[in-house]
Structure formats: C-alpha cells, structure tokens
Amino acid sequence: MERKDFLRTLGAGAAFAITFPCLGGCSKDDENDGNIVDPPTNVDFTIDLSASEAAKLSDNGGFIRKNLVVIVRNLEGNFVAASQVCSHEQYDAVVFDSRNGGTFFCDVHGSRFGQDGTPLNTIPNSTPRALKVYNTELNGNLLRVFE
Numbered sequence: 001m002e003r004k005d006f007l008r009t010l011g012a013g014a015a016f017a018i019t020f021p022c023l024g025g026c027s028k029d030d031e032n033d034g035n036i037v038d039p040p041t042n043v044d045f046t047i048d049l050s051a052s053e054a055a056k057l058s059d060n061g062g063f064i065r066k067n068l069v070v071i072v073r074n075l076e077g078n079f080v081a082a083s084q085v086c087s088h089e090q091y092d093a094v095v096f097d098s099r100n101g102g103t104f105f106c107d108v109h110g111s112r113f114g115q116d117g118t119p120l121n122t123i124p125n126s127t128p129r130a131l132k133v134y135n136t137e138l139n140g141n142l143l144r145v146f147e
C-alpha cells in the first residue's frame, strides 16, 4: 500500500495528525535550550545564595543559569560565571559539566571551554572563540556577577 492510500484509509483527521504533528508545537523556540540569541551585555546582578533559585550553588560542581549567564560553584568551591550564549553560533545552550575537573559545555555542536573561557576543542569548519566569562564577588550570602 502506498503512503497516500494508507493516509486515505485513515481519514482526513488522522492523516493531518500524522502528516503535521509539529504544527505550532515543535519548534526549537519552545525548548528550554537551543535558541539563537544575542550574548548578554552590561552584566551586573546579584544572587542571594540563601534563596531557592540558588540552591544548586550550595554544592561544589553545581550551577544555575540566570540572565543568560551560567553561574557555577566549581569543584574547588569557587564561584565562576560565563555566558550561557555559546561563542560558536550563539545558541543559549551552555551548561557546566563537572566531570574532568569541570568545563563549560554546549551540546548544540559540542563546544567545550575551560573555566576561564578558553576553547578546549574545535568544531569542524569553525574557528574556536573564547566563551565570555564574568567576574564574581561574594559578600556574605550575596554573590555579585559582573563584567
């Protein structure tokens, strides 16, 4: 049976459901990661480490994302921060990977960066560019992230 014959046997509604399953609902824009955006500018904000939004920063290797910045408590217990927007093709998909000493990682094409933003690998047909990193300053429970 050919595809069109198969669809005809299902009726118009079922054929539509099979043929167009993603209309209005499957674009990359609906996902949490993977949107192309401009990198953050004029970064300067504070996180209250006692607030629930910062709970993942209580453990070494934990990270959160806020204002397009990835904020990390690295394996040594120090706070580091970098752009959530990848330097490769500007997808907002950068996370922290605590394996192998801890690196920033973008799973869109696999870019990996040191905690100082240095590119650690090369994506085919592209020139490695550093990931933007930000300063951090801890005052009591308040962590400031700034350029």
Ligand code: FES
Pocket (backbone or CB within 6 Å): 086, 087, 088, 089, 090, 091, 093, 106, 107, 108, 109, 110, 111, 123
């Ligand atoms: S956009 Fe991050 S690796 Fe390509």
